[in-house]
Every structure is written in structure tokens, then in C-alpha cells.
Amino acid sequence: MKKCFLMAGAAAFALSVQVAPAIAQEVEDEGELKQDTIIVSARKKEESLLEAPVAVSAFDSSAIENLQLESVDDIARFTPGLSFSKAFGRSTERPVIRGQSNVLAGVQFGVESGTAYFIDGVYYSGSIQNLDPNDLQRVEVIKGPQSALYGRNTYAGAINFITRGGADEYEGSGKVRYGTNGTREYSASLAGPLLPGLTGRLSVRDYEYGGEHRNLVTEELVGQESTFSLSGVLDWKPVESFDSRLRVNFTEDRDGALPLFLQTAEQNNCLPGYRSQAFWSRSGSTNRNQYYCGVIAPQPVQLNTGPDADGIPNLIPGVPINATNVFLPRAYGLTDGTAFDGIARDLYVVSSISTLRFGDTGWEMGLLAGYSDEHLKTGYDSDHSPVNFFLFGPAAEPFFANTNRKDIEDYSAEFQLRSPQDARLRGMIGLYLYDQLINEGDITFANP
Template identity: 40%
Template sequence: MLPHVAYNSATAIIARSVVANAMVGRDHNGEIKMSKLHKSLAMLLASGATALTGPVAFAQGGASAGPTLEEIVVTARKREESLQDIPIAVTAISAAEIANRQVNSLDDLAKFAPGLVFSKSFGRSNERPVMRGLASVLAGTNATVETGVAYFVDGVYYPGDIQTLDMAEVSRVEVIRGPQSALYGRNTYSGAINFIMKKPGDVTSGGANMAVDADERLVSGRLSGRLTNSLAGSLAVRYNKFDGQWKNQLTGKTIGDESSVDFSATLNFTPTDNTEFNLRMSHNRDRDGTRPLFFQGAGENNCAPGTRSFASYSTASIANPNQYYCGEIKARPIYLNDAPVTQPIVQLAGIPATFVGGVTATGGVYDTRQGVAFSGVNRDLDLALASFRWDVMGSGYAVAINGGTRRDDRKTGSDSDHSSVNIIGPNVNGIQDMATGASSGVDKYRDWSVETKLESPRENRVRWMVGAYHFEWEQKAYRIDFASLEGQDRPENIYDIVNNAIFGDLEADFTDRLSGTLELRKAKERKGQINYLSVKNLQAGPTAVTYDSRLRGNDRWTSTTPRVTLNFKASKDLTLYANYAKGYKPGGFNGATAISNGRPQDESFLEEESVNYEIGAKSILMDRRLTLNVALFKTDVTNMQLTTPIQNSTTGAVTSLSTNQGDGEVKGVEVEARFAATDNLTIAINYALADTKFTKGCDDFQFQLTSGGGIFNPADPTNAARNLNGQGSCSIVGKAFPLAAKNSGSIAADYSRPIASNGYRLYVNTDLSYTDKKFVQVHNLAWSGAATLLGARFGVETDQWRVGFYGRNLLNEDSSPGVTRWLHTYMLGIPGVTLKPGLPSTAIASYSLPRGFFGVARRERQIGLEASYKF
């Protein structure tokens, strides 16, 4: 089949899908609806997609006289190189592609970068990016556990959530896959994402953009120009408001709203031809309401029967014997106690209407008062970046210094049982207490880093670079309650990190076609934490609170991370490479949980380490009309940061701590292709396979699930009395990693053609992406569903302005982006709730709280109008 015939067939199918799926939608209550406006816009978008199926001309026989792809330059190895020559796996997404693909956040970006999977599990906070299948379910829940994928802005490490970064100010994004620890340092053991921001231009220029639909408004503007012969500057501003699309069934209010206001200013100073200074400062103000978190209760569990279920409790309203759910966790109506209840309460399966005894409360299990002091995410972020580069006397030897500082104040809160259950205890000092398990807090982050490099001329046959790095980070966590809505005066927890490193690379041309590179980093990291006794103070004030230090932890790690690369230029249009790299993810602490279970107060878990083997080919074909890049890799992981059971020597209770007890491997392939089909049409395709599995590992809850509820004792793992059904095993060998998608990919097309002689052009952009299901935990029983997302833009433009329509999630995909296993309720831990007679002893069987799952709802279809002007 000819390329243009195959593409025409595909876009025709997409066009029909747009129409068919856009004709129906669902309102906040799940009822089918479709406005006339949405029908009209959907038809217009479909017409735009259909326009791509028109005739496409190809030169017949001989060499093509058609279009060519522009060369892309990247800085993934901290120097400028052609994307097709650099011997590592990199995806570069330009500013034009960011606009054409409607990339407004990391969530959107992940669709177009093979090997990168992102789940917006907690709104615009607690991000957990996954690269090449390597994920951590603990990241975001333990302050000292990290994801293994690091963000950088203009090459400066950015240790925080980055979803609210103004993508209109991004010149290029480089997604660098595989361990990058040698050059980029900490927390890059599976990859790095570098956002290269726009610099001021030499001539005065500017513009404004606007996008509006039924649920969201986005307005941004930019002004850039030269202030003097050697000084240029730019200013940018953005306002984004999303109203939310989901109804809270307890309050009748719409939730899920998000709002951002951003300002940034940039200066570029070039006093000589060999010297350059850059300064960038920005401020972000984010105000997000209650996050759209739904809950699937333990009453719906359908597999792994055992004692940790409602069937063990005499007082449960149902007798479901299952401990787990097997299958996809799907979105459902949302019940959150973020405000006073005004709607009829739907009782949660398995929970009695009132307490059996032991606790006095105003409203029993379903109190109608607001249960959480604050619900949502508020964030104020200040970022300052600076860089200096000096080509020493024009010799090619260069000194480069870059660094930055970040101040991030964040307020978060949630009704943490994610259900209509709302257990509020007696008032404290006349002030209402928060509901049991409700979570609210203020976190204040401060960090800064600086990197210095000295490098030789790149044209030398033997070339080198050496550098030094310093990084400091601190987090202070404050409790929120109804008397301290902005956080108490003193922190409950303090965490800090200091990292120092030296690094460098040595590259040599062995022949005109074969070269080799050795990169090496030697780093030392110290982590510390102080956990204070958590005491409700309410109106009593901080002077009435016992504030003695509860736990102090401090540990140090030393790491050596090399990368060795061989690069063979088979021809001017074909690059073959192979590399070996080591990566590491920093260790951390278990905090108060460890000391309360009789463990040493400074006990830590180690770094998670990886070894990566990669071979790849980068080719330019069809007279530079097609680029095809392929990478095959294998990653061996040791000391995986999982959970392990710890038995309290005093009480006998078993809990889970973060430890290094598992190993695993990932085998995969990544393919990227870009094709200039005609002067008017460019197509981009990518695909990634990440086949993950544990090669070693023991999980305590895996034993509970397979044994019928038995308590796993690591000191006596073969105890037959605990293996209630004789089938218990803690092994997770052969299981896939949680949060990882085995298959992912996308196809995108950009089409533009003149429609009048006076410069008017028709533009059409379409993109279709797929992400496989993701297992919730190591057990591989429950998962968040696969997602197929279709986006499109269609309109008319000139060199100065553009007006058109856009569509996001046109197929109205409703699978949850992220799911977490969670306590069904705290009710079963209350005195007076009784177990059924005749059950196995609590010394060998678990009767802990049954668990369900919470997940986040996905944004529904959005269709709107966009316009822009530039000068």
C-alpha cells in the first residue's frame, strides 16, 4: 500500500470516529447530552480531518524533488548536537509541535514521547512520571522516596511538580531515556526531561493566544525585543481557568476546577561575541479546587477470598469474603465531604449506619458537616534561573555556569476516605475536629543548585568536559486543622537533602566513522529528617503543644555512575550506537513508622540501582524526507524500593516499611519516525514497548491474598499455621511492575495548504495516542484501563494571525488515569466492632481494614475556539 493511500484510509477512519463519538456526551450526573454547538464544532473538526484525505502528489521514479525535514539540534549531552547524530535515545518536541499537539502540561507531553508514561493520579500534585517501565508506587507518599525521572528547566534540576509550567514559553522539550546519572545526576536513573525555555529575540516581536470552550479559558501573551545592542529581554503572562466537569454527589457542587496565573521575565546579555549571560525569573499562582477522586469500596471486591474482608465482621452490612478486586477500576460518581452535605447520602456497602459503640460523634458514620479543613491544591511558586558561558578568548575552550533557586509553598487537602463516610470526633477546645483520616497540610519547599563546567573545543579529535555540582533542598511540613487553616506555626516534619558531585566526559574519534565516549559522575548525598510528635492544638495554640523531637534521621550515600558509548557513523545518514550506563535513585527513611515498630531511628533504605544496555540506529531516508530512529534496551534493577513486613516485638503487630527487597528487569524497544509526505503534510509516529517483570521479590500482602488472609512472618516464612488455605506465597517473581504501561504510542499529522493568493492557509492538526493498562500494585490483579485519546485542530491562518477550532479527547475516553489501593473506611478499627466467632486467631490471620480503590476521573471531551496574533 502506498504511504499516501494508507494515511488517507487512516484519517478517514479518524474523521468518522470524531463524528460518531462527538454526537454524544455525558453531563456531570452521567446523563447523555450533546449541545448543538458541540455537534457543529465536532462536524467542523471532522471536516478538517477529512481534508487530509485529499490527493497527495509524489514524485514518480528517481530521486524525489519533494520536501525535506529540518535538522533538529539538541543539548541532551550538555552540548549542541544533531538529534540524528547523538548516540542516545532522545525525543525532541519543538515549540511548533507543542502548539500543534495542544501540549499544555506534562500530561499532554507524555503522549508524544515514547517510553514516557504519566498518570495524573492526584490532580496537579504528587507527580509520578514513569520512564521505560520503571516506577515507584511510594513516590509522593514518602517524602524521601523519589520517582527516578528528573525534571530540568534550562538544564537546572527542578525537584518538584511541573504540570503548571507555562508551555507557551517552552522552546523545546528533550525527553532523554535511560539512566542519565553520569551527566545529570541525582534521580535520573530511568531518564530526564529538560524544558528549554524561549530566549529574547533580536527584533521586537510579540503575540497573544486565546482558547475558549465550555469548561476552560486560556489566555497568554508575550513581548520580546532588544533593549540595547547587547541586552535583550522578554515578558510573558498566562491565565488559565478550568471550571471542572464533575459533580460531588454529597454537596451538589461542581469539583475539579483548576486555575493558574503565571508571569515570567527573561534577560539575555551578550557583552562580547564570546560571552553570554541569561537570567530568567517566574512566578506561578495555582488555585485548584477539590480533586475529582472517586472510590470503589471493598464491598465490590471479587477475588482472593480471605479474612481481611467484610465476611469476618459480625457488624458489617454485607458478607463479601473477598480481599481484592480483579479487573479494571472504572470511574464512578464522586462522594467527598469537602463541604456541608446537602444531598441524600448513599451509604457505602459494608458499613453500618451508626457506630456500634466506643466513639461519640455528632453524625455517626455519615456526619453531614464538612470533614476536611481544606480541599484542593493551592500553590505559589517562585523560580529564578541564571546561566553564564564564556568562550575563552575565542579559543573554543569554554567555561559554563548555571544554577537556580526555587521557593514552592503548597497547601493540599482531601477527604481521604474518598467516600460519604464522615466520622468526626468530639470538638477540641470548642473547635470542630477534622474527620478521621482527613488529610490537609502546608508544605514549604526551598532548593538551590549550581553547576560549573569547563570544556574543550568540540572539533578536536579528543575532547573533554569536567564539572562540579552542588544541590540543597529542604521541605517543612505543617499540619492544618479548622483553627489553623493556613498551617500551624511549627512544622511537624522537616526533611533536607545535600548533594555534591564531580563529573566529566572524554570523547575520542578512533577513526573518521567510529568514536567512543566515557562519562562518569562521583556523587555524595546526605539526607536528613526530623519528625515531631503530632498533637492537635486547635485553639490551644502552639505553646500548649508538646514539641520534643520524636525522630531524627541522617544518612549518607556515595555513588559512582558511568556511561560508556560507542558511536559508528555507517554513512552520512545512518548512525549506529551502543551504550552501557548505570543509574541510581537515592535512598531514604521510613520516619516515625520505623521507630514505632522498634527499628533504629536512623535506619534507612538504600539507593535503587539500575544497569542499562542499549543499542540503537538513527537513519535519514528518502532524500531527507523520512527519519527513523530505533532503540532496543535491557535494564536490570537491583534494590528495588518496595515494602516489606515488620513485626513489632512488643505488640506483635505487622506493618510495612520501605526497604530494598526486590530485583527486576525491563526489556523494550522504542521507535520514532517523522515523514515529510508532501510540502503540506508531515506525519510523526512513535511506539514503545516496556516489558517489565520482577526477578526477585517478596511482598507480605501477596501472601495474605494467596493464603486466605494469613499474616506473613519474615522470621518464619514457611509457618504452615499462617498459610490458611495451603496456597500462600509471598513471591512476586514474574509479576509486572506497577504503574507501567507495556505498550504505548501515537500518530500525529500536521497539514497546511494555501486557500487564497493573499496568504491565507488552511491548517489541520490531528493526533491519536494509545497507552496500555497499568497495574495498581505488584499483585497484577487490578488495573487502570487503557486509554485512546484523539485530538484535533482546524482553521485558517496567515503569517500574523490564526483562528480555528480545537478538540481534546474527542473519543470521550473515560478510563481513570491513575488508581491507588486504599482503606475502605476507618470504621472497622473502632471499639465495639466485633469479629465473627470461630475465625482463626488474630496472631496468624489478618483482620485489618478491608481495602478498596480510589482513582481520579479523566477530563471529558472539550471542543472550543482558538485564536492567536503575532507581530
């Protein structure tokens, strides 16, 4: 009950951040707004959050700092209708808005969740859990079909991260954070004018989390996270009718083995059938249930991510130490069962946003372009257990290992022509181009 009370209080605080300007506007005699109003761009135009006729949740920089939002997972905790899960560490994530998604999103090639990420309005295809929260000016979560205005993969919604830009005066900020389980973070940002009409910002972040779960096979910690990121922004406004932003970002992730666990068929408690543990005569089990009904409780982590520390196999219920059949020639092994563990990612992202206004007519032309180059290696023990055998010899990939590498390049470009947005009849027309190239291969002991 205590946890629920604290979360409800935090949600109420997040709501008060959004509705406070409306309350202030009502009580002011002169109609002057004493508090900052949250401006959103959910409809590809800047307007007050209270005036936008779309379902959108917004967090400005003060809310991000006060609520200590460190990731998209934290944002989901304070956003009604948005849920988030990371299936396999910081390489696979499933943002879901209003329940519209697919269980295979992020796991099976070509299946997407229906909720897309954008940075400054430019489509972002990779994992966003490593985004520097100190580099954000605002986060907008657009829900429902109105998000189709953003384009690709947005039938359920869109999450737009608006980054901090340059500053007209020199300013700097820094942050140091320490926590349990080896958590530490150092970040700094410097912004100011560079040339007439040109301002810039440089941000750097170093984050590390030491993990809190221990692998009983190797007796080592698992679940570590490490990120180093560097980003630069140039804002250029040579004349009143034109402005442009160029953003360049580099991110390096180095995460440890994922803290996965196995709930065995011996714990199944409903619907007997041929998939049960007892159906395999060698198991010695009498449990004929083939499904588990209820909440899955955490189990010990026992992964073959390295040599067995004590030289004694870690047994799992229903799999005897001498278990063999045509499909399982060696049930247990004491050697490393994965050619690569964890996540290694090097990511380069470049984006450009330009707007040209045609005098005082209200007509605008916009051009958005993005490029990303990602080198990703992931590896985990996909049976989540100490069972370990090779089907084609110890130099090949183990049968229950999921280790691969990807080289991914993304290109996107969008052209927009907008009519005066304050007119009763208004519109926008545009063209959008997106292209992605993926080279993928397995990581084996013979070819790491």
C-alpha cells in the same frame, strides 16, 4: 477503535517532524538542508537530533503548537517509553521512563520517581503541570543512563524544558482558547532588544478549567484548575565569547477539590480472607473476597468537602447508617470533613545560565544556578467516601482527611568545564550543589 486510530495517526505525525530533515538531506542534490533541523542539548552540548547517540525524543516549537501540547501529560502521549500520572491533582506527579520508578514516588517523603525535570538545564523540584506551554522553545526527553549527566534523580531519565529567549527584533504573539467544562486560556508574549547585547522576553498566561465531575454530597463541581503565571527572560551577550540568561517566573495555582472516588470492599471479586467486608459482622455483607481483580471502573464522587447539601447521609455498600465500633464511633456525618480542599500554590523561580568560551580553543566554562520558593497547601478527603468522623473533637483534623501546608526552598548551583566537543577525545568535569529546606504542618479546623 476510532480512538486508537487517531492516536496512531498523531504519533506518526510526531515521528515525521523528527525524521523529515534526514529525508530532505538525502534528496537534496546540493546537500543543503531545506528544512529546520531539531537541535538538542541532551549531552550538555548542542547537536542535531539525528546525530545525538542517545535515546532522546524532542519537540520543537512548531511540534508543540501543531500537536497542542498543553502539559507534560500531553508530551507523554507522544513519547515512546514515557508515561505520566498525577496521583492527587497538580501537586503529585509521577513521570516514569521505561518503567523505572517507585509506586510511592511523590507520595512518601524522600521517594522520587527517577525521572527529573529541568528548565533550561537547571533542576526543577516542584510540579510542572502549570508550566506555560506557550513559553517553550523545545522539550527534550532523555531516556536511559545517559541522563545521569544532568545530576540529581535521573537514573531513569530527564525531561528538559528549554524556554524561549529574547529576540533581536521586536515581536509579539497572543493566544485565546475556549473549550467545554469552562475551559479558557489567555496568553501573550512580547520580546525584543533592550540595550546593545541585551534582549528580553515577557510572557503572561491566565488559564482556568471549570471541572466536569459533581460531588454528590455537596452537589458542587470538583476538579477545577486555575493558573496565573508571569515570566521574564533577559539574554545578555556583550561579547562573542560570553552569553548569559536570567529567567524569573511567578506562578499562582488555585485548584478545587480533587475528583476522587471510592471502590468499596463490597465489589471485591477474588481471594477470600479476613480483610473482606463480611469479616466485619456489623456490615451485613456476605462478600468474603478481600481483593478486586480487573479494571476499576469510575464510581460516583462522594466526598465530605463541605456540608451535606440535602441533610441525608450518602450511604456506601457494606457500611450501615448506624455502624459503630471502637474504631468507628460515628460512621457518617453531615458536616465539612476537611479543613482545606484542593491546591493553593504560590511559586517563585529564578535561574541563571552563563557560558564563557576561551577564544578559538574550543574550551568552555559554564555556570548554572537556580532558586525556588514554593508555598503550597493541599487538602483532600483521603478515604474518598461520605464516611466522616472526628477522633478528637470537631476542632481537630478529621481522621480520614489529608490536609497540609509546605514551605519549600531550593538552591542549586553547577560548575562545568568542557573540552573541545568536536575533538575525537572530549570530556567534561564539574561540581554540583543542591540544597532543599522543607517546613511542613497539618491544616486543622482549629488552625487553618
